[in-house]
Amino acid sequence: MGAESSPTETFELVSNDTRLAILRALAEAFRESPIEPFVAYSDLRDRVGVRDKGNFNYHLDRLEDLVTEGSEGYAVTSVGLAVVSAVASGRLDPGWTWGPREVPGACSFCGDALVLRYENGHLLLTCGVDDHALLFPVSPSLLDGHEGDALVERVAVALSQQAERIRRGICPECEGDLTPGVVPEPKPEQDGHFFHGDCRRCGFQHGFPVGAAALSQPAVLAAFDARDVDLRATPFWTLAWCRVGAETVVGEDPLRVRVDARLPDETLAVTLDGDAAVVSTERRDGRK
Ligand SMILES: [Zn+2]
Ligand SMILES: [Zn+2]
Numbered sequence: 618m619g620a621e622s623s624p625t626e627t628f629e630l631v632s633n634d635t636r637l638a639i640l641r642a643l644a645e646a647f648r649e650s651p652i653e654p655f656v657a658y659s660d661l662r663d664r665v666g667v668r669d670k671g672n673f674n675y676h677l678d679r680l681e682d683l684v685t686e687g688s689e690g691y692a693v694t695s696v697g698l699a700v701v702s703a704v705a706s707g708r709l710d711p712g713w714t715w716g717p718r719e720v721p722g723a724c725s726f727c728g729d730a731l732v733l734r735y736e737n738g739h740l741l742l743t744c745g746v747d748d749h750a751l752l753f754p755v756s757p758s759l760l761d762g763h764e765g766d767a768l769v770e771r772v773a774v775a776l777s778q779q780a781e782r783i784r785r786g787i788c789p790e791c792e793g794d795l796t797p798g799v800v801p802e803p804k805p806e807q808d809g810h811f812f813h814g815d816c817r818r819c820g821f822q823h824g825f826p827v828g829a830a831a832l833s834q835p836a837v838l839a840a841f842d843a844r845d846v847d848l849r850a851t852p853f854w855t856l857a858w859c860r861v862g863a864e865t866v867v868g869e870d871p872l873r874v875r876v877d878a879r880l881p882d883e884t885l886a887v888t889l890d891g892d893a894a895v896v897s898t899e900r901r902d903g904r905k
Contacts, residue, residue: 627683627696627700630679630680630681630683631683631700631704633676633679635665635667635672635673635676636676636679636680637704638665638666638667639661639665639676639677639680639684640680640683640684640693640697640700640701641701642656642661642664642665643656643661643684643691643692643693643697644693644697644698644701645664646664646692646693647692647693647698653689654692654693655687655689655690655691655692656690656691656692657689657690658690658691660690661677661690661691677691680697682694682696682697683696683697683700684697705758706756706757706758707756707757707758707761708738708756708757710757711737711738713735713738713757714734714735714736715734715735715736715757715760715761716732716733716734716735716760717732717733717734718732718733718734718764718768719731719732720732720733720742720769720772720852721769721852721855722852722854722855723744724743724744724746724749725749725826725854725860725861725862725863726744726746726748726749726861727744727746727749729744729745729746730744731743731744731854732744732745733760733768733772735755735757735760738754739752739753739754739755740752740753740754740755740759740760740772741753742854748804751824751825751826751854751861752824753776753779754779754789754790754821754823755772755775755776759771759772759775760772769852770850772852773849773850773851773852773853774849774850776825776829776852776853777829777832777833777848777849777850777851777853778849779823779825780812780825780829780830780832780833780853781832781833782795783795783797783812783813783814783823783825783830783893784797784812784830784833784893784894785797788814788816788818788819788821788823789814789821789823790816790819790821790823791816791818791819791821793816793817793818793819794816794817794818795814795815795816795817795818795823796814796815796817797812797813797814797830797892797893797894798812798813798814798815798891798892798893799811799812799813799827799830799864799872799874799889799890799891799892799893800813800891807861807862808862809827809861809862809864810827810864810866810874811824811825811826811827811861812824812825812826812827812828812829812830812893813825813893825853826853826854826859826860826861826862826863826864827863827864827874827876827889828853828856828858828859828860828863828864828876828878829853829859830889830893830895831858831859831876831878831887831889831895832848832849832853832859833849834887834895834898836885836898837878837885837887837898840878840880840883840885840900841878841880844880844881856878857879858876858877858878858879859876863876863877864876865877867888871890871891872890872891873888873889873890873896874888874889874890875887875888875889876889877901882902883900883901883902884900884901884902885898885899885900885901886898886899886900886901
């Protein structure tokens with residue numbers, strides 16, 4: 618972050634409908650013609666539909682670093698595009714709700730059928746009992762307009778990528794430094810552990826069942842790939858070893874937690890430490 622940058626100022630700039638409309642019009646022009654994204658002043662004013670020239674000029678001037686001016690008119694900058702993308706993703710709309718949509722798999726706690734639902738800015742994977750729900754940060758645009766298998770695959774891919782980023786210490790929200798860990802379940806009535814990410818930059822807290830930390834392990838991916846299963850597009854909650862409580866504590870000090878990724882003819886025993894790093898991956902014949 619540069620010393621002179623002011624993200625709060627950027628939020629303030631786009632809090633106005635005319636300014637956001639100007640940015641959207643320029644982003645649309647960029648999409649139509651990335652090589653020649655400039656829009657002439659009069660064309661831009663027509664696109665935005667503001668008759669009052671003084672009012673339009675005032676808002677155009679205020680967009681400063683989000684818009685660049687050239688001899689052929691105006692274009693959106695990369696930061697301006699990032700603002701348009703953030704708005705388009707729906708993440709900034711606290712009132713957006715979606716679902717429920719039935720999905721494969723069963724609740725880790727009670728075995729009931731699961732649905733996906735979006736409310737209060739996050740995606741819920743839930744059987745209907747609040748205490749059993751898993752919460753994930755995703756954008757409404759991940760879900761909006763998608764149904765059936767394609768929907769489930771989109772969610773599966775997004776969540777397995779989140780789990781991989783957490784394991785590698787990258788916050789899925791802000792891409793800042795994150796501390797991954799396997800930590801005890803905070804709810805006293807539920808024993809067991811979960812895979813956790815604590816972002817030092819944005820403060821976001823991410824939580825997954827422990828098995829999700831093993832999803833992106835090359836040995837695990839390869840074993841599933843050899844059986845024509847693309848683990849990166851498989852909903853983790855349908856895998857028995859990625860359910861809440863599927864882990865086994867095999868060492869207390871230092872902490873060692875094992876998940877058994879079962880395949881039809883073998884089992885991969887993946888042992889993780891307290892930093893959610895894989896300590897060992899061991900093949901076991903599943904028929905014994
Ligand atoms: Zn349940
Ligand atoms: Zn973050």
